[in-house]
Amino acid sequence: MAEEPLPLPHNRNNAVTRGVWRGEDGLIHKVLTHRRTDAPPQWVSSADPRFWNYWRREADVYTAGLPERLGLGAPKLAEARELPDGDIELLLEDVAGTHGEDLTMEDIAAVARALGEAQGAERLSSEPWFSRGFLADYSTTRPADFALLEDDEAWSLPLIAKHFPPEQREALVRLHRNRDRLLALMARLPRTVCHLDVWPNNVIRRPDGEVVLLDWAFLGDGAVGEDAGNLVPDSFFDWPLRPGFAEHLPELVTGAYLEGLRAAGWKGDPRLAVLGIRASAVKYDWMMPWCLRAARDDLHRAYGTGEAVDPDARYEARAAGLAICARWADEAVDLADSLGL
Known part of the structure; x- marks a missing residue:
């Protein structure tokens, strides 16, 4: 997994997110996790796909091409990596605007x-x-x-x-x-x-x-x-x-x-x-x-x-x-x- 040289602001309380940063490759890296235990109760994650804070939903959205199917704009997905520890790393376009x-x-x-x-x-x-x-x-x-x-x-x-x-x-x-x-x-x-x-x-x-x-x-x-x-x-x-x-x-x-x-x-x-x-x-x-x-x-x-x-x-x-x-x-x-x- 890439180093994290430039962390980006995000909700650090949310248990589904391990980190978000701008990589040296010019992409935005976001790691989705199911392993955090330090989140406050209102931000716990879930393995239930119907739960509002299901840990891997964002990966599913991107790999299914859902934004395009909806007719909504989203960063282009360069890669979704399954990490050895079971987490998922999304490599996304760094959108200008x-x-x-x-x-x-x-x-x-x-x-x-x-x-x-x-x-x-x-x-x-x-x-x-x-x-x-x-x-x-x-x-x-x-x-x-x-x-x-x-x-x-x-x-x-x-x-x-x-x-x-x-x-x-x-x-x-x-x-x-x-x-x-x-x-x-x-x-x-x-x-x-x-x-x-x-x-x-x-x-x-x-x-x-x-x-x-x-x-x-x-x-x-x-x-x-x-x-x-x-x-x-x-x-x-x-x-x-x-x-x-x-x-x-x-x-x-x-x-x-x-x-x-x-x-x-x-x-x-x-x-x-x-x-x-x-x-x-x-x-x-x-x-x-x-x-x-x-x-x-x-x-x-x-x-x-x-x-x-x-x-x-x-x-x-x-x-x-x-x-x-x-x-x-x-x-x-x-x-x-x-x-x-």
Whole structure:
């Protein structure tokens, strides 16, 4: 196996990943493992192909040529190596383009349209290694002390009081109280093949405009709108808030996704796709309690590197993302009521 000269940021908690780095051969090396025992409980891996954190799913995605079959961009696979210890090393194209926090609103809207075009085409049946029940399994296993939602002292912390007004607290409490209904609605919506981890760190837009998605480890059964719904709040949580994003990104992504569905010939009720986008906000039900605890314990670290970040900038952005989640959850309930769901 190659040396690891330039480690790349990734979720080091996830037990399915042994390492990601840029090799001297100009390729991205990613080792998938089934042998890690040091992961926290919410990031344990599994040998069950239907479990959301099945350890070798990403290798299956690439070797089956699934992104191309879906009509979605992905890094080209140079090689998938079975290692002597049973792990798998993926050698992937080092894609050039705009990535992460450098993506503009136009870029993110292009991601949503590409998702709509792929998910509206219904061109692929299920594979045995598709994840099942991702949204409920993932969102309800994040470490969160929901009692903090009712803790006035936690909400009065300066960092929280500055960025989360009382009306937002009330909306986020409603989100939590509606969690079971929102999850049930997502389970009832039309099904499609979802990436299930679409956020700016997993997106590169090539200079020619093609959208490339990274990290296919969670892929599987999901609701129409679920990927597009995740894309919006997760464009806020880990970077400083950028001008115009909170005001315009939610509707840009919604419109672009619906355009993609229409272009692909999707015949479903567009209101159901909007419901999927809105109700997907339930994925982040756990984040407000997590923010309250982090503010109390002064825990402010960057995703993938663990480096300290500016708490004020972090909470301004997270408040913007969570405000969208709270509003969308209310809209989902209203829309479901109007549809008789």
